[in-house]
Amino acid sequence: MDFSDLYKQGNSNLVSFSPDGKYLAVVVEHRLIIRNSDSPKTIHRVFSCTYDTAPFIQDVGWSSDSLFIFTASYELNRVDVWCLGDESWRCSIVDEVCCIEKAVWAAHGRHVLTFSELDLRLSIWSIEDEERRYIQYPKSRVALAFHPEGDYVAVAQRHDYHDFIGIYNTQSWAMVREIAVDTVDLTGIEWSPDGLHLVAWDLAGNFCAVVVNVGGVVKRVYTEDSVCLGVRSCVWAPGGQLLAVGGYDEKIRMLNHLTWRPVSTLVHRAQGIPATVDVFNEVEIGTSLAQESRTPVDQSTRVRSRFVLAAAPSAIRVAVAVDVHRAERRLGVSVLAFSAEGAFLASVCESMPNAVWIWKVDEMRLLAVVQTLRAVRACRWSPVERTLAVATGSSSVYLWKWEDGVFIHDCPSATAAVAGLVWNPNGDTLAVLSKGMFMLGFLGE
Template sequence: MNFSELFKQTNSLCKFSPNGQYLANCVQYRLIVRDIKTLQIVQLYTCLDAVQYIEWSSDSMFILCGMYKRGIVQVWSLEQPEWTCKIDEGSAGLTAVRWSPDGRHILTTADFNLRITVWSLVNKSVSYIKYPKDAKPAMDFSRDGKYMALAERRDCKDYISVFVCSTWQLVKHFETDTRDLAGISWSPDGRVLCVWDTPLEYKLLLYLVDGRCVATYSAYDWALGIKSVAWSPTSQFLAIGSFDEKVRILNHITWKTVVTHSHPVTLDNAAVVVYKEVEKKPLLLRGETAPPEGFIFSIQSKYEVLPGSVQVPAVKPDPDKANPKIGISKLAFSGDNRYLYSKNDNMPNALWIWDVHKLSQIVLLIQAGPIKSVEWDPSHPRLALCTGNNKVYLWSPAGCVSVEVPSEATFQVHSLKWHPNGNAILLMGREHMCMCFIDADEDS
């Protein structure tokens, strides 16, 4: 593995282009585009204010910058740097912005979710969509880019509107059987739309494009319900993470539970490999109680395999605080549909890895610190994670490895992103970023 030098960045606003050729990042009001191979600056743009959001168009030809505080969106062209575009929402304000799948329309959401505006870069036309709901996510595009589903709130009821992205015509509008819709998600094959209700009521519904409800699922009543949802890449499975610290897998034929994965505090399963990170602190000279002032040292670490019964570190949530740190907040399938990871919020140092084919757990990672970011490699069955120190951790079926990021300054990795082809990882700290390039012989 090879590491680049450190580059400045702001608020982790760093995005790979969809074609994998460029890396865009922001430093305050400047947008910097680099060549991914050499990391040399290809384009440098100056925005009107500090940027809060960036996103590439699907064809990697344009990039937008959202400046929410001023209600402005600026769009830049990579091929024609002199071409400029500015969208000003004015008094309506701006809370969100994103590209349409064709890369030629921009959708902005006004303050208080008053409306969504569709701006065309082709003919400069503008159209409005009323009553968008404040949900996460409240808008989702089908994988093929044909349809857009939008959650709406009218007369104290939840609705779904389905639009054709080519003309932005409404093709279906139907009411959902939810009390307070919390999110929507298309299946990867675009056949089914998943809708889930408020955490106060465990309810998940599956609709076809024509508005027919094909299934309703509820695991229990009178307790906090769904916290996260993830589709498998093949659309065969739907994983539901709940506040009861369990992951339930539904199949795409009957929409019934295939398996339920628990996250116990005590793990006693010989079939599960438990990797625990063990830190080795540097030795001090005789008579020293602390390292000399200005001395920078790093704590080395390695993984040990724990046999027998294992106690998983857990934190008791505070019931008096909102959004309790309990339940499955993160889960995602690997790109080859072979593995699934899950993270239980009241076990912040642990990552659970499941074999989708065997419907059982195979690995438990126990880190020395709380896991801040974890992501699957798009092209290989492996994942990377970070815990806010100067290391990046990699897991694959072959094993685990802890890699220290070499840098003269103190660099702590708070989030990471894989390159689209899986040959590099972007590591981001509070104010800096660096690239980790993976050699071809390490792809396993």
């Protein structure tokens, strides 16, 4: 991997590729800088907000056609929309009644949706005219779920002390159907990639995942009475035929699309990993670069390391709280991500934060474990290849590739602490985020 020069960005890590992969949006205080993704030195546009005091820009979002982009300052109750094709065009959104807490684009890229405080309403703003509509009682902490074709959106709502999923047409914004779900406190919803089903899951204390079809028929209410903890994460396989449900009990239930029952249960075990599993352990080698440097400028803590295959039987390090009476216990499957074509599933279990587990989906078995020296901060699949990028807060990026193993790519700056990763939708570029700066990594053939 070849890295670009370092570029400045805000400490909020607001770096985002456009959906067509041509541009990279970077926030620096009150300025929005649009760079070319293949040549980041080339600046396409610079948009400056009228407010130039903290908290500056707190959020950005691209429209689906990459023509518009919004910036949001929630504390100032303001959302500004900019056009890449016309630098003089601008649209400002200010809610006169309620404070804006979150903003997202509609799937077709001509409406901006804003959540108001206290979950009072969801406002739909058109950027083509002054039309404005509302949806009552949305749950702002539950992300909207757009149909894969963009014609419908599922909104989690709560009224009369019950949870509902409202299905709305994104052209007229009229309610098509309201589905009552038997949950205590709906926490998340997700539309299947084929657009035929929706899954909704409950709060942490109740293990419940509800699957409904587009007609509003509840196909399955999957519960685990023997489990005292609930669903931590939920993700669809790219084909929509499998649903991975990660629990706080450190297990992944793989539900099939015919009976919506588990075809397999994947368990994260710290001990007794089979010899057929490749366990890659990161180990230190030599002395730190800071000790070798004679210049006072380079006082980094970069440590040379490499990966070695652990001998069977292998073991995974378990996190132990320093003070069990004060520290919150880390539990559950916090990360679930399928590869682009659905052949592999990556997971991170919070009780073993230094390990990334990679499962082979067609065989429902553990394929490999990547165990790093530091806790995993980010874990992202390439959108086009069987490549998994991992960041741990060190100055290196780790790439796991199918049939090739793990590679360590050191950033040019030893002071970089990689905390975030953003893939270009084209899959040829990776944005590497550190505090106050970023660089691009270009993947070779």
